[in-house]
Amino acid sequence: MKNKSELVHGLQQRLQAADIQLPMSKVALIHDAVIDHLMATLIEDEVVTLGGYVKLDIRNRPARQGRNPQTGEPLEIAAHKAIGLKMLSKGKSLLND
Missing domain, CATH: 4.10.520.10 (IHF-like DNA-binding proteins)
Incomplete structure (x- = not known):
């Protein structure tokens, strides 16, 4: 099972492969925002x-x-x-x- 830091690191590597350079802290914020949005959408029964x-x-x-x-x-x-x-x-x- 991957933890949050491993997922964020993998996401950062994918972004770097697409020539998008972001620090780990920004990638972690993007990760958190995506998860928060998914949960908010599910809570609304969507x-x-x-x-x-x-x-x-x-x-x-x-x-x-x-x-x-x-x-x-x-x-x-x-x-x-x-x-x-x-x-x-x-x-x-x-x-x-």
């Missing part, structure tokens, strides 16, 4: 499609009965929202080629 690779949306998970894995004791899992990800055709072909 679907986000990222370049034909993946689609993100908010999914409502109903309340359900679960089990504590350590004790086996039943417990109630509250209804909640989760981010759903669906791989689109460009993403599928990228992974499978």
Whole structure:
């Protein structure tokens, strides 16, 4: 799993390859702005499609009965929202080629 600094460093390298020279601090601000905008869009119940690779949306998970894995004791899992990800055709072909 990549952490934020590794993602920012990779983004900076991609920008440099396109002859865009930005310091790491500016690239980190761009990274944060993109993530903040994606989350704000999802919170408004909008679907986000990222370049034909993946689609993100908010999914409502109903309340359900679960089990504590350590004790086996039943417990109630509250209804909640989760981010759903669906791989689109460009993403599928990228992974499978």
